[in-house]
Amino acid sequence: MMPSRSLQRxxxxxxxxxxxxxxxxxxxTTYWNxxxxxxxxxxxxxxxxxxxxAENIRENDGVLEAPIPPAALEMFASDPPDRVVxxxxxxxxxxxxxxPDVIAPPGEPVGLEPVYFQTRFREQPMRAVAIAQxxxxxxxxxxxxxAVGQTLRAHDQLMTSLWLKALRDxxxxxxxxxxxxxxxxxxxxxxxxxxxxxxxxxxxxxLKPFAANxxxxxxxxxxxxxxxxxxxxxxQMAAQRRFVANAAHQLRTPLALxxxxxxxxxxxxxxxxxxxxxAAADRxxxxxxxxxxxxxxxxxxxxxxxxxxxxEVDFGAVARDALEGLTQAALSRHIDLxxxxxxxxxxxxxxxxxxxxxxxxxxxxALRYTPEGGSVTARIGRDGERVVLRVEDxxxxxxxxxxxxxxxxxxxxxxxxxxxxxxxxxxxxxxxxSHDGEIVLSGRQPPPGLNxxxxxxxxxxx
Ligand SMILES: Nc1ncnc2c1ncn2[C@@H]1O[C@H](COP(=O)(O)OP(=O)(O)OP(=O)(O)O)[C@@H](O)[C@H]1O
Ligand SMILES: [Mg+2]
Numbered sequence: 301m302m303p304s305r306s307l308q309r310x311x312x313x314x315x316x317x318x319x320x321x322x323x324x325x326x327x328x329t330t331y332w333n334x335x336x337x338x339x340x341x342x343x344x345x346x347x348x349x350x351x352x353x354a355e356n357i358r359e360n361d362g363v364l365e366a367p368i369p370p371a372a373l374e375m376f377a378s379d380p381p382d383r384v385v386x387x388x389x390x391x392x393x394x395x396x397x398x399x400p401d402v403i404a405p406p407g408e409p410v411g412l413e414p415v416y417f418q419t420r421f422r423e424q425p426m427r428a429v430a431i432a433q434x435x436x437x438x439x440x441x442x443x444x445x446x447a448v449g450q451t452l453r454a455h456d457q458l459m460t461s462l463w464l465k466a467l468r469d470x471x472x473x474x475x476x477x478x479x480x481x482x483x484x485x486x487x488x489x490x491x492x493x494x495x496x497x498x499x500x501x502x503x504x505x506x507l508k509p510f511a512a513n514x515x516x517x518x519x520x521x522x523x524x525x526x527x528x529x530x531x532x533x534x535x536q537m538a539a540q541r542r543f544v545a546n547a548a549h550q551l552r553t554p555l556a557l558x559x560x561x562x563x564x565x566x567x568x569x570x571x572x573x574x575x576x577x578x579a580a581a582d583r584x585x586x587x588x589x590x591x592x593x594x595x596x597x598x599x600x601x602x603x604x605x606x607x608x609x610x611x612e613v614d615f616g617a618v619a620r621d622a623l624e625g626l627t628q629a630a631l632s633r634h635i636d637l638x639x640x641x642x643x644x645x646x647x648x649x650x651x652x653x654x655x656x657x658x659x660x661x662x663x664x665x666a667l668r669y670t671p672e673g674g675s676v677t678a679r680i681g682r683d684g685e686r687v688v689l690r691v692e693d694x695x696x697x698x699x700x701x702x703x704x705x706x707x708x709x710x711x712x713x714x715x716x717x718x719x720x721x722x723x724x725x726x727x728x729x730x731x732x733x734s735h736d737g738e739i740v741l742s743g744r745q746p747p748p749g750l751n752x753x754x755x756x757x758x759x760x761x762x
Contacts, residue, residue: 307492308485315481316474323470327463330470334462339427342455345375346429347414350448353386353397354433357446362439364390366397366446378454385421385449391435391442398447405430405447424451491515495523507534539709546710550591550721558584587719594723597657598709601730608651608734612759615655615687616646619680622659629667636675637667645682647759650735658731661724662691662752668720669713670695670749686755694749703741732756 352372357364366388376384387398409415409432419426428449435444491514498510509527512520558581565577600608623639630637648655659678666676674694681688698706698713705711707729712722732739737756744751 316478330466331463334459338455338459346448350429350431350446354446357444359437364440380453382453383451387447389445426451543709554584554588598727601734610649613650613652615648616641616680618655619659622656626663634672638677640679642681646687648687648756649759654731658728661728666691666693687758688755691752692744697743697750
């Protein structure tokens, strides 16, 4: 099963995840900035302290001494307290103040430039500075080296607090962005949710389309597509209802007629009259049988292209066979029925019974609506990738305005006569479309007459 996807969650993720990445990078740089700031502040204090100590170095009887003024250490006052150590060495390297064994600078400071360095004091990390203090004296020429170091507790605390503050701001920023995002999304998605409720709650008989302008422009095509789909379904449902009503009517009428005919037959005393009633009833039964067959073919063709049992069918042979069954009808109406078929390439992928039905319906119409003495010709041949069947007659033809309507179920022309139900061409169209084909009605050249042209894709062996 596919995990259910949430637009809200996805959009929010797209907002928060990159933002978190940016903020993480930001926090990382802030960490280094905080470290740098803390270093800078510590270094300033160290240097100031070292200077105070250096300025107090004096010579007493040719001996250098370095009394440590309290001010030099007071500036380190911090909470938590740090260890501060110092060391003063004469130009000859003798230690005159502080701890001899600690905070030896890695190299002698050159000139007046202070040297900052990291060291350890009793296992504690320490930051320290060393400066050179020139001594003006005959006995002690050169520079005294003053070094001051401080453990890193205050330094680290400063850094942490700087960093934490920045971190807090950034986290607040992400949270605010997330919240605003959720809020914005809720508002943005509200029209879709409303639309969803509309769809869910809609009465199936409701015809009114959904309001496309109630949603954002990006979603309008969706609503329009939805409306179109609904409209199609509505139309289909209406057609279906009409069809059922019509079919019921069409079945009821001949049944009532049959009932009357049988009643007449029963009542009549004379054999001849009974015969006559029986013959009439027989015709009614024929009509009903035809109608039932038509309804069945329609239902079968309606299943659509994919669910039909199809095979390779020689459309030419099917058409010839269908026409043979109609020669009697043609003869009785004195119509010249012709058939021309190409020898090869008339194979299609289809349903033989339905294809036969298609030919019968077209030719039956041609025979039925062409006046006596006319002619009907069916031609079947190959046209490129298609197999084309043309049925031409010399009847009245169909007015252009009616050429779409005649395909509707139960539609019949004004002078169509009493026999027939108006299903013939509806069946033809259904069969054609279930074979991925096309049908075009046009006027016969030369007039008068109708030219019904059906084209189906030719079967290709691959
Ligand atoms: N070859 C034709 N020439 C003139 N009019 C035609 C022709 N074929 C069909 N029509 C017109 O189209 C209408 C619909 O044809 P369709 O075959 O669907 O129904 P029908 O022939 O009236 O009844 P049935 O269901 O028995 O076939 C006919 O009533 C007729 O008016
Ligand atoms: Mg017909």
